[in-house]
Amino acid sequence: MTGRPAVVTVGNFDGVHVGHQYMLRQVVDRARALGMRSLAVTFDPDPQVVLRPDQPFVALTELPEKLRLLRELGLSDIWVCPFTPHVAAMGPAEFIAEVQQHGPVAELWVGSDFALGRDRAGTIPVLVQLGAEQGWGLHVVPPFRLDGTVVSSSRVRAALSGGDAAEAARLLGRASVHAALQAGPAGACRDVPTGRTTDPLVSPL
Structure with missing residues (x-):
């Protein structure tokens, strides 16, 4: 990573x-238009593993596959932040300071339900104020919907656990996913073919 x-x-x-x-394609396009880097910050392990250790969790995509998919979208850089109890305890300003270690933040793009930091303290209004104080802009992207319903990882899991591979394909935009399908109390991990080989047309609804 650079200081750009x-x-x-x-x-x-x-x-x-x-x-x-x-969301990510908008970030890439915006960065290119401004002559800047595009940076995605993600976590490993998934925060749910640390925050809810008593609840079983299997990621839809393991880290190597997630990184491959992110790179294919054209991002300049990806920072995998190790999600530890220390990171979980950070406030929004403290976490943004960590991000700034990987280069100056010009703009932060988030979803409308996004919140950052301990106890989700970094709400949209808080981030607007923080950006004004630190000199970066906040862009809030409306939820992406299919059939009038917001697309989410939970919705993908529901399709997979219900055996609806075609619906999972629509939501994922690719041919397979590594996921936990309910096959008893513990579930079963496997690659699930979804029968789709090309990305769907992605547009806001």
Whole structure:
């Protein structure tokens, strides 16, 4: 990574579904238009593993696959932040300071339900104020919907656990996903063919 300013987005990006793709492509396009880097910040392990250790969790995409999918979207840089109890305890300003270690933040792009930091303290209004104080802009992207319903990693999981491979394909925009399908109390991990080989047309609804 370099010291050039970056257009940044932060998220788990579990599954790198079409909603994630819509956001990330905007980040890449914006950075290119400004002559800046595009930086995605993601976490390993998934924050749920640390925050809810008593609840079983299997990622839709393991880290190497997630990184491959993110790179294919044209991002300049990806920072995999190790999600530890220390990171979980950070406030929004402290976490942004960590991001700034990887180059100046010019803009932060987030979803409308995004919140950053301990106890989700970094709400949209808080981030607007923080950006004004630190000199970076905040862009809030509306939720991406298919059939009037927001696309989310939870929605992908619901399709997979219900055996609806075609729906999972629509949500993911690719041919397979590594996921936990309910096959008893513990579930079963396997690659699930979804029967789709090309990305769907991605557009906001």
